[in-house]
Amino acid sequence: QVQLVESGGGLVQAGGSLRLSCVASGRTFSSSAMGWFRQAPGKEREFVAAINWNGGVTNYADSVKGRFTISRDHAKNTAYLQMNSLKPEDTSIYYCAARLSGSAAYTSHSAYNYWGQGTQVTVSS
DSSP: OOOEEEEOOEEEETTOOEEEEEEEOSSOGGGOEEEEEEEOTTSOOEEEEEEOTTSSOEEEOTTTTTTEEEEEEGGGTEEEEEEOSOOGGGOEEEEEEEESSOSSOOOOGGGOSEEOOOEEEEEEO
């Protein structure tokens, strides 16, 4: 069993930055792929970014390329999403996800085994 706890969300003005953190429990973090997804009210959950088990492979949604960076720290069992140049359309609940067998940076939500509770990000114009 893996538990994921996100933090770092909040209210920020357009053009600002936030860094989301996702702390994973258990000893499987080092072999897990990690992903970030988001879901706005009335919309489907969408892929944001993913990283494979060793950080060597990353994937990003076109809408965040060049602005967001995903990373991981195995010593801290933590995955991060650095979000720069935020836009109002980035407003959403952001979810962290883990896949136990993590050789790739998976973009489909169905590939992930475990999910966090989410953290709200609100970008004002």
